[in-house]
Amino acid sequence: MQDIIVVKVGGSAGVNYDLVCDDIAALVRAGRRVVLVHGGSGETNTLSEKLGRPPRILTSPQGFTSRYTDAETMDIFAMAIAGKMNTRMVERLLRRGVNAIGLSGIDGRLLEGPRKASVRAVIDGRQVLVRDDYTGKVEKVNAPLLRLLLDAGYTPVVCPPAASTEGEAINVDGDRAAAMIASALGAKQLVILSNVPGLLRQFPDENTLIPRIRYGELEQALSFAEGRMKKKVLGASEAIVGGVAQVVFADGRVPGCVQAAMAGAGTVIER
């Protein structure tokens, strides 16, 4: 059986989805099996602003950030990501001859995990408990569903939300979801595309790109990874622990970005 490649494409400004889909189409035409995972934080923020509900970001005592997702925010999140982004990504692939099929994590409990009973956050320097937040962490992937579709010739395009154990839609981190998918499918490579060339020692100076990093050095990498890159480093770490041989952080703004990353362009993380 051909190796499966999991490609995660970020939702930040600058990432060129047309180029990403060009390259995925080339891979699929060459007989490779690809799972595309996407987020959509930028679209969610834009829609939130347009609807007069500006995004609220929670910061944990450890410095990780997450979107405060009450029921109404979940509607906005689902509309932007599972609605607009996923539809348009599938459309891009269909137009390139790829038999794409869009799924959010709640479909068939594709991505499942417990909803956090409460989230600890620092607001104005004080720790508070937020209780009406629909967030969680993916602990289980419905790999048989993905294999069923891959075996039938489809290219899954997966996005949050995930399903809580109780079946509620919950907000989960896309990078870490992609890592769980790559582990569950026994993928050899996980490619994480964003609007930077990889992990930068001094963000945003692209001349400080780290070309290669070993699993044991990842904890140290957390210290200089800026905001959103922190979760990508966590995801990479989880993927390596989950058996993925190689995680590559690469530039999603350039032609041929997926195959270049597979060949080692960007930051390559290995056990």
Next chain:
Amino acid sequence: MQDIIVVKVGGSAGVNYDLVCDDIAALVRAGRRVVLVHGGSGETNTLSEKLGRPPRILTSPQGFTSRYTDAETMDIFAMAIAGKMNTRMVERLLRRGVNAIGLSGIDGRLLEGPRKASVRAVIDGRQVLVRDDYTGKVEKVNAPLLRLLLDAGYTPVVCPPAASTEGEAINVDGDRAAAMIASALGAKQLVILSNVPGLLRQFPDENTLIPRIRYGELEQALSFAEGRMKKKVLGASEAIVGGVAQVVFADGRVPGCVQAAMAGAGTVIER
């Protein structure tokens, strides 16, 4: 093989999705295979208004109405229907123990048909040609994909948009899409739920419910069917031509509505 039931639930105010999903869960627990199809015109209108892009409705020279769907409207349509509505419908079913999987018509070209090159519409009494409209009509259903999922124990929850022959997302009528799905799957029954008890001879007088109507009388029914009911009558007609034994228009506001409809409550249409 157990018969497949196709249930179409409308997007109009009053339809009670919780009750519909209660009843679908009961059917699935009893071993029945169900495909749920939904629209979301109400949600789309609400979101359009909130985003400052009030819906524009085109009326054909024959008196049929359709949503004017330029690229931006398609984004709104996908957000409201494939994003919010589909996510929440799948969530309702998951919470009731049904292994639901949400799909829009572009996923794996589940619903496919040609995009209309132009749409003839009557505006201020004059016929005009509208050319930037992403609409079409479903001519092909990817029945093998639905069977693949049904055989694996999933309950598909399907909604527009569909895929054009060229792979673009296009707006299609949900009732007629449901009719095509029922025909393609060889379903014995198609249940079409809305916020009225069935086809009314004098809308909105519910005492004028027509309990039974033969295929040959459907053309006549078009003459007194009001606005949105016209397309349901067309869909029913297409389903019967497609080999579906029975189409039932029924009330989606009451407990047990799906099984009641299957037993003949509402307007039963037969060849």
